[in-house]
Structure formats: structure tokens, C-alpha cells
Amino acid sequence: MNQTYLLEWLDLLVTFTLNPSKTDVSEITTVQSKAIIEKTIEQTLFIQSEFKIKVFSLNKEKQIKIIVGNYHSSLIIFLDNVIERSHNVVFERFDLKQVINTLISCFDELLSFIETRFSDYLSLDLRVPATYLLISKKKLKQKIDKLKNSSTSTINNQKVTVILFDSLYSFVNSKRNEKVTFRQVLYRKQLIKELELLKVKQNEDQANAALDEILIYMNFNSRKYINYFTKCVADKINCCESAAGKMENLLFYFKEFNQIHSKDGVILNPHHQDLKTVLSDWFKHEMMYLEKKLHFSVVPLLTIDKKQNQTAVIDITKDKVLCKLSTDQTALILRASDELKILIAKSMNHVFKTIVPFLSTPHKVDPSYDSMRSKSYVAEERDKKIVIETLERMIKQIKEY
Template sequence: MNQTYLLEWLDLLVTFTLNPSKTDVTKITAVQSKTIIEKTKEQTLFIQSQFKIKVFSLSKEKQIKIIVGNYHSSLIIFLDNAIERSHTVEFERFDLKQVINTLITCFDELLSFIETRFSNYLSLDMRVPATYLLISKKKLKQRIDKLKNSSTSAINGQMATGILFDNLYSFVNSKKDRKVTFRHVLYREQLIKELQLLKILQNEDQTNSALDEILIYMNFNSRAFINYFTQRVADKINCCESTAGKIESLLFHFKEFSQIHCKDGVILNPHHQDLKTVLNEWFKHEMTYLEKQQHFSVVPLHSMDKKQHQTITTDKTNEKVLCKLSTDQTALILRASDELKILIAKSMNHVFKTIVPFLSTPNKADLSYDSMRSKSYVAEERDKELAINALECIIKKIKSY
């Protein structure tokens, strides 16, 4: 195996030549600065070429992971050092400033090269160093701004586009001191790359928009996107008057959804379920619900005249009980109560239909029982925790009696 250290020249440059604590950098002449800049640019291309040869000469995956990880870590350290030096007095001189900026560009380009070509061999769950994260967010924000101003964002559903950009901007603008891993950064880079390739022309008769398909392909398991997607499908299904028509429509949408491919190894929120898993579960439960509805000939709430429904809601406003839990948390408790037969009714739908109209939350006076029932199948970890905490408080209170 070839043991040549490809970063040797750059290492010496950062560690000694441009290190004010070891070298009097002010003695570097303008001519020498120009030579360093040219050599740095040459090294950037040379290292990329030789690194590919070095990696492909290895036969064991473990060896490749070690070498890719070592070079990636070294480049991040060099980048941090170069950025730190760029803020010192010694590098305020014009030619030296050009040198340090060229060096920063070099390290940034080499890191992008490794992350793009050899991401499968990187330890993606490692925490991103603060300086590197700052640069990554700045670059991502520029690409997001450009993407938002392009025609690509204008051709897709306003709600889906809003959810997408809210998530992207929330990441790059976040000031919270939370652990950000390489997986988080690389996912956004890959997502933006896919969005930039999004074709402007699309068939208006398509069930799913091009943006929806990309977000499903990229395992964009955002809670907001899941709620948007399920509600959009539910709205289309509820346009059908008969239960048989709704079942047929649901099967069609499920078929279209199932045919969308997912990219292996990518996920927006690594600690949440895959998007496909959650949505498959939702389709399955909706199908079960509709089949039972057809079997028992239950008249759905959606078939009720809107004015009639509004009148009923108004009449019951004063009878509502304020629940301090969110609709998602309440939905989980009601679903669990039905499945454990604590609340006994002819169906889960009947439990929600009977109880929900008499409830309100601090944020919403009129709750949709059908929407709450659907949300009970898309549980977020935070909602589970809060629902459990509420039930534990009830247990403690009962014990105190």
C-alpha cells in the first residue's frame, strides 16, 4: 500500500510557514506569496487526483474508511487553523490575505471533494467542529437563497415549498448549541443538489408534485411534511361521495406513493421513523377504517352538509372541555384507550367522533375528530413523552387521594 502523505506540503505550510508563533510571516515577500498561491492551487488538483488513486488501490473497506476519515479530519483541522489566522494582524497585509484566503478555499474544496465522492466511508455521526459548521451553514444559506429565488420553487405547491424552506432556513439560521453531525450537513447538501436538478416542466395530472417526489425520495421525514402529505391525500379522497369511491381513490394514491423510490442511507431526522414507514402505516390504517366504514355503513362526517356541521359545532361551543394537551398528544391517549379497551365503542372512529367534538385546546376551539384520528397514527417522540408525562401526573394524583 502506498504510504505517501498527500497533505505534506499543505501541512508544513499551515504548521510552520504561515504560523506566526513559529515563523515571522511578515518577512514573506509579495513574490513568495504569489508562489505560495500558485503552488496551493496546484496542490488542490494534485491531491484530488492522487487521493482517488490511493483509495481505489485499496481492497478492504476498513482501510478505505481509515484513510478517508484521517484525511477528512486533517483537512478540517487545517481549515480551522487557516480561518483563525485570517483574523490576526499578521495577515492584514494584502498579499498575505490573498494567501490565507486561497488556502481556505483549497481546504474547503478538498473537503467538498471527499464528502461528495467518499461520503459512504465517513463517520457521519461525528460532531461537526464549530468553525467548519459556520462555513458550511454560510455556503448552504447562499445555495438556499439562490434556490428560493429560482423558478423551481414557484412551480410546486405553496404549502410543501413553505415547509421545505422553513426547515432549511431553520437549520442554517439556528444559533442553538446543539450537536450537529456530518450527517445533518451532508443531508442538506444532497437535498439541495436534488432540488437544483428538479425539472420545471411536469404533468399537471400527476398525483404527486415533483417536489413531493423528491422529498419522499430523500426521506424528508419532517412532521410538518407528513401532516401536509396525509391531509392532501385525505382531502382528495373525501371528494368522493361513496365509501367505495374513497377506497378506490385511496388505493390509487397508495399505488402512486409506493412507486416512488427512496434513496438508500439518507434521512432528515435520524432519530425518527423513515418517511415511507410512517406513510405506509397511515395508508394501511386509513384503508382499514374505510373498509370498516363500508362494512357497517357508517355515514362519514365529511358527507354532512357544511352548514349543518357548523350549526352543530356552534351549539356545542359552550359545552366544550378545555384540554391543555395538544391535539397530537390527546390523539395518542384516545387511541391507546381504545386499543386497551378502556374506552369501549363499536370502532376507534366512534371513540374520536363521540369525544372530540366536546374538546378544545388552548390553540384551537373546534377540533376535527377525523384529523385527530389520523394524527394518532403519526406519533412524534416529543408528543409521546408529553402524553406519558401527563398520564404519570394523573397516576401520582390518584395515589395521593
């Protein structure tokens, strides 16, 4: 294991050279100040390069955690010292003030480098030191201000941008003396970085979708955002009058939602549930509600006996074919048959509407074709496995003919 101390030059600079209690800082010349600035910039790049080599040369995770944690802690201490020194009258001299500003920038860059590249090895739930938090909030606020005036805030849906910027500004402007962890600071840094990469498309819907993708990816589990998202989906679903149409739209949006990836280990509010979990549960409850609505909307086929002036139920089950697969499993076969054009009809809906009335299952005498079609979009692994096994048995049977 390489024991080289990469911060040695910066350590000496902060601890001795720029320490008024140990050195007469006023004797540093303008030429020397310029040389210190150049060397500091050079060291910033050198340390990043060498630190990656040092970390990747280690095989044990425990060793990596120790070295990452030690360097991170040291940089925070140096940053605190430099900020404290900046208030000393000797650093009011223009060239020395430039030295201090360069060092602050250097330590901030190195900290961001470690936090971005090696966050998995940091103790993110530790409290952030006050000085470091102050610097971080100041830098975050500058980036948020810039974002607010950029294309991100020109997305047509102002509701989501208001929720987003209110949350970001609430964090950086908070004056409360509460515990702020590295996890909370790092989350805002990562979120802002994702927003900076957002390229607003010309199509308004695409722009809104791109922002939603970022917030879902970053686990932005704000209650206001959850309410906003579910209301948007509900409004789109309620455009359809029929329960079947609503179910079809709901399944479509659920499919789109499931295709959005979420980043591991990041969350806006660590004490609340993950955004994906909350929204998935909402989709499932809405589907259950619509399924019940579809079920109760199925009216038995009735006929009027004119002689007795009584209503009688026609027995339509006697001509049905019993399918030993469940409703969900049968739905998968019909959907696959339609998509592979084994069964050709004007639409998938027509396939189900034509075939299902002539089928019954072990648990349902009169399965709803609409409900069965809806279930074909949310296949469970167990049902898929049973269908595949059934088809394999059919293949084996056909081979024996």
C-alpha cells in the first residue's frame, strides 16, 4: 500500500507558510504569491490524478473507506483554517487575498471530487462542519440562481418548477441550527448537476417528461411533488369517460413510469418512503379500484318472458369452453397471439372482445374481456412461468403427432 501523503505541500502551506502565528505572512512578496497560486492550481490537478491511482491500487473496501475518509476530513479542516485566516488583517492585501481565494477554490474542488467519485466510501450521515456547510450553501445558491434563469425554469409546467426551486432554496436559505449531514448536501449537489445537464426539448410534453424523469431518477420524494405527479396522471386518466378507457390509460402511464430508472442510495428526505415505492403503490391502488369498477359494471345478459312478464337470466355458460389457465394467464396468451399476428383482428381489444365471451376459467364463469385485456399488461412472474410451461407442454405434444 502506497503511503505517500498527497496533501503534504498544501498541509505545510496552510499550517506554516500562511499561518500568522508561526510565520510573518506580510513578508511574502507579490512574486511569491503568484508562485503559490500557480503551485496550488497544479497541486489540485495532481492530487486528483494521484488519488484515483492510490484508491484503485487498494483491494479491500475497509482500506478504501479509511483513506477516502481521512483525506475528506483533512480537506475540510484545511478549508476551515483558510476561511478563518481570511478574516485576518494581513490577508487584506490584494495578492494575499487572491492566494486565500485560490486555496478555498482548491479545497472546494477536491472535496467535490471525492464526494462525487467516492461517495460510497464516505460516512454520509455525519454532521457537516459549520464552515464547510456555509461554503457549500453559498456555492449551491449560486448554481440554483443560475438554473432558475436558465431553460430549466422555462418549462411550461410552472407547478413542478416551483416545487423544485422552493425545495432547493429552502435548504440553502435555512438559518436554523439543525443537523445537516453530508448526505443532504451531496444530494443537492447531484440533483443540481442533473438539472444542469437537462436540455429542454422543443416539444412541451417532452420537456416536462424529461424533468419528471430526473426527479424520479433522483428520488425526489417531496410530498408536494408526489401530490403533483399523481394529480397529473389522474387528470389524464379522467379524460376518458369509460372505466375501460381509464384502465388502458392508467396501464400505459404505469408502464412509462416503471421504465424510468432510479439512482441507488440517493433520496431527498431520508425519513420518508422512496418516491418509486409511493408512486407504484398509488398506481396499484388505482388499478384495483378501476378493476372493481369494471367488475361491477358487467351486467348479466337478461331477457323478458312476455307471457309471464318476468325477467329471466339466459344461461350462456353451457356453450362456453373451459380454459384451465387463470384469467391472467389466458390474457398473456391472447396478447402474445395478437402482437405476433397469430390472431389477426382490427385491434387487440377486438381479439379479447370476440374470444373471451366464449371462455370460462376455473375461477370465473364470465370473465370480463376488458378486465382480461387490462391484466395482460401487468403480468406477474408466476403467471408468465405457468404460461411458458404450458406452451412447452403443447410443443412437446405436437412433436409427438
